[in-house]
Amino acid sequence: MRRTYEDQVEALLGRMTTAEKFGQLQQLTWTGDTGPGGGQTALTEAAARAGLLGSVLNIHGAEHTNALQRMAVEESRLGIPLLFGLDVIHGFWTTFPIPLAQAASFDPAVAESDAEVSARETRTNGVHWTFSPMMDVTHEPRWGRIAESSGEDPYLNAVLAVARVRGYQGPADGSGLASKDRVAACAKHFVAYGGAEGGRDYNTVDVSEQRLRNLYLPPFKAALDAGVATVMAAFNTVSGVPAHANAHTMNRILKEEWGFDGFVVSDYTGVEELIAHGFAEDGPDAARLALNAGLDMEMVSTRLADHGEELLAAGRVEMSRLDDAVARILRLKFALGLFDRPYADESAAVTGPTDEAREAARTAGARSMVLLRNEDAVLPLSPAASRIAVVGPLADSADLHGTWAGPGGTRFPSVTVLDAVREAAAGTVVAPAGPGVAEAVAAVESAEVAVVVVGEEPALSGEAAVRSAIGLPDGQEELIAAVAATGRPFAVVLLNGRPLTIGGWLESAPGVLEAWHPGIEAGHAVADVLFGTVAPGGKLPVSFPRDVGQIPVYYNRESTGRPYRPAVPDEKYVSKYLDLEDGPLFPFGFGLGYTTFATDGPRLDREEVTVAELERGAAVEVSVDVENTGARTGDEVVQLYVHDVAASIAQPVRRLRGFARVTLEPGARTTVTFRLGAEDLGFWTNDPAGTFTVEPGRIDVYAGTSSAASAYRTLTVR
Numbered sequence: 186m187r188r189t190y191e192d193q194v195e196a197l198l199g200r201m202t203t204a205e206k207f208g209q210l211q212q213l214t215w216t217g218d219t220g221p222g223g224g225q226t227a228l229t230e231a232a233a234r235a236g237l238l239g240s241v242l243n244i245h246g247a248e249h250t251n252a253l254q255r256m257a258v259e260e261s262r263l264g265i266p267l268l269f270g271l272d273v274i275h276g277f278w279t280t281f282p283i284p285l286a287q288a289a290s291f292d293p294a295v296a297e298s299d300a301e302v303s304a305r306e307t308r309t310n311g312v313h314w315t316f317s318p319m320m321d322v323t324h325e326p327r328w329g330r331i332a333e334s335s336g337e338d339p340y341l342n343a344v345l346a347v348a349r350v351r352g353y354q355g356p357a358d359g360s361g362l363a364s365k366d367r368v369a370a371c372a373k374h375f376v377a378y379g380g381a382e383g384g385r386d387y388n389t390v391d392v393s394e395q396r397l398r399n400l401y402l403p404p405f406k407a408a409l410d411a412g413v414a415t416v417m418a419a420f421n422t423v424s425g426v427p428a429h430a431n432a433h434t435m436n437r438i439l440k441e442e443w444g445f446d447g448f449v450v451s452d453y454t455g456v457e458e459l460i461a462h463g464f465a466e467d468g469p470d471a472a473r474l475a476l477n478a479g480l481d482m483e484m485v486s487t488r489l490a491d492h493g494e495e496l497l498a499a500g501r502v503e504m505s506r507l508d509d510a511v512a513r514i515l516r517l518k519f520a521l522g523l524f525d526r527p528y529a530d531e532s533a534a535v536t537g538p539t540d541e542a543r544e545a546a547r548t549a550g551a552r553s554m555v556l557l558r559n560e561d562a563v564l565p566l567s568p569a570a571s572r573i574a575v576v577g578p579l580a581d582s583a584d585l586h587g588t589w590a591g592p593g594g595t596r597f598p599s600v601t602v603l604d605a606v607r608e609a610a611a612g613t614v615v616a617p618a619g620p621g622v623a624e625a626v627a628a629v630e631s632a633e634v635a636v637v638v639v640g641e642e643p644a645l646s647g648e649a650a651v652r653s654a655i656g657l658p659d660g661q662e663e664l665i666a667a668v669a670a671t672g673r674p675f676a677v678v679l680l681n682g683r684p685l686t687i688g689g690w691l692e693s694a695p696g697v698l699e700a701w702h703p704g705i706e707a708g709h710a711v712a713d714v715l716f717g718t719v720a721p722g723g724k725l726p727v728s729f730p731r732d733v734g735q736i737p738v739y740y741n742r743e744s745t746g747r748p749y750r751p752a753v754p755d756e757k758y759v760s761k762y763l764d765l766e767d768g769p770l771f772p773f774g775f776g777l778g779y780t781t782f783a784t785d786g787p788r789l790d791r792e793e794v795t796v797a798e799l800e801r802g803a804a805v806e807v808s809v810d811v812e813n814t815g816a817r818t819g820d821e822v823v824q825l826y827v828h829d830v831a832a833s834i835a836q837p838v839r840r841l842r843g844f845a846r847v848t849l850e851p852g853a854r855t856t857v858t859f860r861l862g863a864e865d866l867g868f869w870t871n872d873p874a875g876t877f878t879v880e881p882g883r884i885d886v887y888a889g890t891s892s893a894a895s896a897y898r899t900l901t902v903r
């Protein structure tokens with residue numbers, strides 16, 4: 186964000202009382218689950234009138250925000266406008282696919298279009314700020330919040346985070362923030378939340394400095410470079426110190442090293458929780474620890490506002506730190522134009538999904554799907570098939586929005602798969618006469634081909650929705666077995682918020698399409714891919730385990746001294762399970778299409794580069810030829826990985842450093858070019874002060890169509 190408002194901020198700070206300053210650091214929830222009485226509505230209104238409130242969450246609708254804003258602007262002493270925030274994670278009215286699905290598109294334009302539509306719908310409904318994008322890299326499919334993330338890779342998370350920040354905010358210099366169709370974004374959760382032990386939400390994270398910097402921090406740095414206005418602290422500890430009071434991550438890295446001049450908001454009651462963490466002794470201690478570590482705004486709990494003045498008087502916090510926090514918040518209010526235009530235009534509110542927004546959500550949904558299996562070309566379905574059965578517990582579900590749907594999630598149903606297949610098919614579409622397996626089997630037996638729609642209810646993923654077993658729930662595997670026993674060709678459509686263990690039935694199903702939770706246009710998007718109107722071209726943003734027992738299983742693992750060698754399967758003293766085949770069921774980056782592609786090994790424009798050249802900004806150009814060798818137009822995602830063969834810190838066996846989704850007609854060929862610079866070839870060390878190093882040595886550069894790509898060339902760094 187540009188520091189163009191310093192004079193106004195200074196002037197205003199000079200007029201504020203200490204209580205008003207602490208008031209700016211307070212965010213309350215207008216509605217919400219805060220125990221008896223629901224939200225903090227009465228408290229919110231009183232604090233707004235008294236000029237003791239900075240921000241409000243969980244409010245939307247221009248008439249509501251304007252009414253509350255009037256209390257702050259017209260009744261409080263200084264008339265400082267409130268900042269309204271809301272979780273608009275993958276849509277306000279128009280629900281796009283869940284973020285994990287969007288990551289599967291390997292297409293930043295998908296995330297950007299979601300963010301742009303969301304920003305318009307959100308801002309015109311009185312909300313200035315979304316608590317998105319979430320960019321928690323995670324290796325934990327049990328963790329329900331994997332649905333909100335972009336999966337297991339830091340590079341992919343970073344690319345999508347940048348696209349979202351651009352879509353929400355506009356240009357990186359913050360110049361778009363005041364416009365009527367933009368909102369401020371929030372990079373969350375800072376940091377390493379995806380590392381929660383056992384995948385249990387809110388759980389401990391113990392992380393080395395190098396892993397913090399190489400795995401968890403890069404998406405945040407990228408979001409900052411894209412101008413993200415705010416950052417949210419994470420619920421977890423980071424190596425023993427809760428993120429909400431972590432001076433190393435907030436003060437040292439975020440603010441000093443990266444020069445972040447936006448503000449850090451706590452998560453919901455995160456400051457209060459410092460007591461339960463066993464880190465703060467009591468409320469005043471929690472407030473002191475959080476503020477001094479770099480936290481700027483407190484969400485829902487009120488420790489800073491309650492105890493700030495006494496802490497200041499006792500010299501336990503400094504006025505300069507308070508002023509700095511207030512300035513950060515005011516700066517955003519100026520950038521959003523709230524001092525000039527505090528009210529939303531009630532007549533200009535977008536009141537529901539427009540046709541254009543629905544179209545964008547439908548495109549996003551279809552581009553996010555991953556074809557996992559397609560034996561005997563069971564897919565695409567022929568539109569001329571005379572009888573198609575559509576069965577399964579989610580076939581007729583109109584709640585395919587996924588976790589964290591916005592206000593539209595309860596107001597606008599998703600298009601069902603059954604309805605959409607009916608629309609798209611030329612022949613008859615049959616649904617079971619009842620909910621049981623027998624009725625489903627009867628429907629399948631009466632048809633030429635079947636679609637079996639299974640997966641997770643949206644409530645099975647998202648915050649506080651952790652599963653210890655991640656197979657299909659509730660007898661769905663039995664349904665698939667019964668359908669398979671009919672001998673009819675069929676495809677399984679998976680609607681879910683996380684990777685599932687599907688190895689038990691996979692081979693019984695001729696076709697499997699991973700459709701995630703596709704949002705409001707779910708059925709249409711699924712039908713587009715089932716009938717081949719849209720070619721499936723998504724890739725897995727996260728590995729699919731064979732079994733929960735092998736979690737964490739992820740492609741970018743570090744080398745061990747005794748790696749499992751597929752060529753020597755009986756070796757005993759190697760890193761493997763006795764009772765499970767090595768590796769994931771499907772690796773990161775995997776996905777099939779309705780056509781076939783061939784990629785040539787990567788070509789490097791040079792075989793050697795020096796550290797000095799790289800440090801001066803030189804890059805190695807890598808070209809990969811890709812050809813559509815099949816009979817249909819289709820999409821392929823060309824992927825580039827590097828492996829530093831020997832380094833002062835053991836390096837991941839592969840690291841994604843580039844990807845490009847291309848569409849090619851049959852027989853067409855194109856060349857994709859990537860550039861590898863210092864940023865791609867080096868890594869962060871364990872130095873807490875932050876050392877990024879590019880070391881001389883051999884780097885293998887892999888290219889292909891998944892993280893299992895085997896074609897490589899060697900680059901020598903001298």
Ligand code: NOJ
Nearest residue numbers: 242272316373452453648
């Ligand atoms: C808790 C969640 O962790 C966070 O992601 C969200 O933004 C806040 N609640 C506000 O709803």
